[in-house]
Amino acid sequence: MKYTKNNIEKKRTELSSAKVRRHAKISLFLFKYILIISIVLIVTVLGLGAGFVRGILKTTPQISKESVHSKGYITTIYDNKGTKIKTLSNHDSNRIYIPLSKIPQNLQNAFISIEDERFYTHNGIDLYGIIRATFLGIKTQSLSQGGSTLTQQLIKNNILGIQPEKTTIERIERKIKEQSLALELEKIASKQYILEEYLNAINLGEGTLGVQTASQKYFNKNVSDLTLSECAVLASITKNPTRYNPITHPENNASRRLLVLKKMLEHHYITKEEYRKAVSDDVYQRIKKNASNPSNENKPNTYFEDALILQVVNDLKSQLGYDATKAYNAIYSGGLKIYSTQDSQIQKIANEISNNPENYPAGTKVSLTYTLSVKDINGTDVTYTENNVLNYMKKHNLGNSLIFSSSKKAKAVSKKFRKSIQRTGATILNEFISTPIQPQISITIINQSTGEVEALVGGRGAKTSNLSLNRATRTTRQPGSTFKVLSTFLPALDYSKMTLATVYDDAPYHYLDSNRPVNNYYSGYRGFSTIRDAITDSMNIVAAKTMADVTPNISYKYLKDLGFSTIVANKITSNGKTYTDINQSLSLGGLTYGVTNLELTNAFAAIANGGTYHEPSLYTKVVDQNGNILLQSDSKSQRVMKRSTAFLLTDAMEDVITKGTGTSASLASGMTAAGKSGTTTNNYDYWFSGYTPYHTASVWMGYDRNTDFDSNDLHKKIWSKIMDKISTTKNEKKISFKKPSSIVTANVCKKSGKLAIDGVCDHDPRGNMIVTEYFEKGTVPTQTCDTHVAVEICKKSDSLANKHCPEKYRKQKVYIVRQKNSPGITADTPYLLPEKYRNQVCKAHK
Known part of the structure; x- marks a missing residue:
């Protein structure tokens, strides 16, 4: 445009025209409107954002030092020498708390170098890290690029826990909570406190929580003993515990371990020489070797451990008022230390001898345990058991017993049964098949002077689950003639003023209360016989006649004092029938429900202990995470018979082993021993209960489902082998049973x-x-x-x-x-x- 006078005038005229002025007014109006709207929108968004943040903060939990403390810790079981034998945990308690003072400085620095290098200078939020993570997030279009400080990670693990983060909003919400709580925590807790809690909470692979547990898992050592190289391995795991697992993905862990060491060198936590030494360390070979060693941690609990857990649960409930849930939580996530009474040497002996096939009758068989859960054609849930299988077998002429010559045959029958159910249109929901070897066994070994249970065997064969059938503590069996000593001859000597020389006529006899004939295991009748004879040769008629004079009521009282919890005085069942064990057949062990091996053994232990009864205990004390004693076995004891009675019974039971029904149980070691054999009617149960001056033990042998068989005295020989092995292994001095002055x-x-x-x-x-x-x-x-x-x-x-x-x-x-x-x-x-x-x-x- 040429700026001549005419052109300028012309332009002025155009700009001052009505049309132009009208457009200008409209444009100014629109600009002001848009500006106002924009301001309103910005204010609205800011207000909404502030409200959003306030809403999040309102739902953010309060924080305290106690609230960030990890709640779940590994419980450790020790044997009677203080050696660790088992750890217990659940999915969120597989950790062992360790103070910061016992965590190597190298390990602390390794985590700080790779996870939060400005840990000691920030206030809970690392702004530099957030900016870096934001730029990386924009570049990768992902908000998962870290930026969280150790403080934030601790908040996430121990306070916020598992929260949904499927959407961006949810991820932002979680970050706001983390940062807010991190700022608050840094105000009330020291860096050392935060670092200690973090190192005890962090997930280090396969549910391993905390550096102490991880150190034991990967290196089989305490965290305080870790080398620099090993510290770097652990610090490398936390970014992705699966991907950087040093056992399953050693190459991934190795690359990140190198980065950890470089970071530590950059921050002057280590020297170049330490760096070179750590880099050249063949640490993964050690990890691989340690991982190949069998671990008890992944195996089912032993029978002893099962029984121990149940006893601790019961005592937490009865003594401290816990309910069942709280008791189990304490055991599996309370970080308890349970000092058991188990003698690992004795337990090993019992395990080896009881699992040796040579110690059982030829032609070993199996039994079938079976459960089938289905939904029938009407949509009803139905459960079938092995009893249904047995009915099916009888109906189709497949046999009349759930005892099979092999596991293969047992499973074949159960398969036929399952198919018969499927043909009805039922949908299979779940099937459980177990074929435990038969005959089975249970063993209890007790230190009679304390009542401490030294070993338990609840069965033979592979144990595949926790809290499974424990034949030593939870199964009741008829005790047979072992009971004569406890139910009859003990009160006869102790209460009724009889003696070992008291004579009864072994002649045809019927129970006075039922008129049923009493039969001996041998043919004929031996005539006048003493109580010593009756104990030595297990004479039924003499025992029954003695019971008649003692009276069943007196006998029942003595048995209750001996700790038998399964005998009944007056039991009315759901079908209206009444049962009682207060009758004359108590003399021969004819009981409503039977007894457990543990209680039978402990009753004999009272005799072995000179007449003093101790409640059987599987632990000496239970200590909480802070070292406070929660439970302590106080060895409650009471005199249940005179010392003279205990000695007289012991002396007679020595005859059982030297010349009576228990000669197969005699000890080759020459150790003094006393005991009593027992066999039930129809040869279903075989027992031997006895003791040396040091230990009391009972062995039961039989089929889980009552089955007639001949033990060939192998149960007595098992008892003998165990007691002999204990005596020689422990180098026990050969002494006689102490005779009282009375x-x-x-x-x-x-x-x-x-x-x-x-x-x-x-x-x-x-x-x-x-x-x-x-x-x-x-x-x-x-x-x-x-x-x-x-x-x-x-x-x-x-x-x-x-x-x-x-x-x-x-x-x-x-x-x-x-x-x-x-x-x-x-x-x-x-x-x-x-x-x-x-x-x-x-x-x-x-």
Whole structure:
């Protein structure tokens, strides 16, 4: 445009025209409107943003030093020597708390170098890191580029936990909460406190929480013993615990470990020489070797550990008022230290001998345990068990027992059953099949002087799950003749003033309360027999007769004092039937429910301990994470029989092993031992319970489902092998059972139990019947034998001699007498005084 006078005038005219002025006004209006709208929008957005942030902050939890402290920690179980044998944890408690003072400086610096290099200078939020993460986020179109400080990571792990972060808004919300709480935490906690909590909370792969647990997992050592190279390995994991797992992805971890070491060098945490040494360390070979070693941590609990957990749970509930949930949480995430009574040497011996196939009858079989859950065609959930399988087998002529010659055959039958259910249109939801080896076994070993359980075996074969069937503590079986000593002869000696010399006639007999016949395991009847004989040779009729005199009520009281929790006085079942164990068959162990191996063993332990009963305990103390004692075994004890009673029973049970029904249990080591065997009706259960001066043990052998079999005394031999091995392994001194001062001896006749008559009792046609017996002071008999009688016979007339019979025809004979109308023919019958010698006098000499 040329700026001439005419052109300028022309332009002025155009600009001052009405049309131009009108457009200018419109443009100015629009500009002002848009400006106002923009300001309103900006203010609105800022207001909404502020409201959004305020809303988030309102839902942000309050923070305190205690709230960031990790809540779940590994519980450790120790044996009776203080050696760790097991750790317990759940998915969020696999950690062992360790103070910062025991965490190497190299490890602290490694995490700071790679995760939060400005940790000691920021106030919980690293602005430089946020800006860097933002630019990286824009570049990669991702908001997952880090920027979180160690403080923020601690907040995320221990306070915010798992929150949904599917959308950008949710991720922003979580970041705002993290940063807000991080600022607050830095105001109330020191850097050292935050770092300690972080290092105990961080996930380091496969659910391993905290540096102490990770150190033990990957290097089998405490964190305080880690090298620089090993510290760098752990610090490399946290960015992505799966991708940088040093066991499954060593190459990924190695590359990041190198970065960690470079960062530590850059920040002058290590020297060049330390850097070079760490870089050249073949650390992953050590990790690989350690990972290849079998670990108890991933194995199911042992039977002892199962029983221990249940006892601790029960005591937390009964003594501290915990409910079940709180008790289990304490055990699996409370960081407890449980000091058990298990003797690892003894447990190993019991495990090895009980799992040796050579110690069982030939032709070992299996039983079927089965559960099938289905949804039938009507949509109803139905569960079938092995009992349904048995009915199916009987119906289709496939057998009448759930005992099979092999696991393969058991599974084949269960497969047929499952198919039969599927043919009905049912949908299979779940199936469980187990074929435990048979016969099974249970073993309990107790230190009788303390009541501490030293070892438990709840079964043989592979244990595949926790809290599975424990035949030592949770299964009840009929105790058979082992019970005679406890139910009958103990109260007989202790309460009823009987002695080991007390005599009963082993002759045909019926229970007084049921009129059922009592049978011995042997054929025939042995006639007059002492209580010692009855214990030594396990005589049923003598036991039943003794019980009648003791009375079942007295017996029941003694058994309760011995700790038997499964016997019943008056049990009414859901079907209205009433059961009681207060009857005469208690003498032979005929019980409603049976007993557990643990309680039976502990009852014998009371005898072994001189008559003092201890409650059986599987732990000595339980300590919390802070070192406070929560539970402590106080070895509650009470005298349940006199010392003299315990000694008398022990002495008689020594005879069981040396010459009675328990000779197969004799110890090759020469250690003194006493015990009692037991076999139930139909040969379902085989027991041997006994003790040395140091340990009490019981062995049970039988099928889980009652099955007749012959143990060939192998259960007794297992007992013997275990006790012999313990004695030699422990190098135990061979000593005798201690005899109390209240014990005296006397010569008695074993056919009457009374003082022996020289020249009579020792002239029984079967041999000398005079024995030296132990007695409690005050119980020695005062009367002389009235069972043996000596008569003088005239050989010429074969009748009683009179005063005129010449000496050469006289002969003394010794016979025995029974009460009038005594039933049956016994071993004494041939030696009874003939009727003719009672009143027929010689008539040949006058």
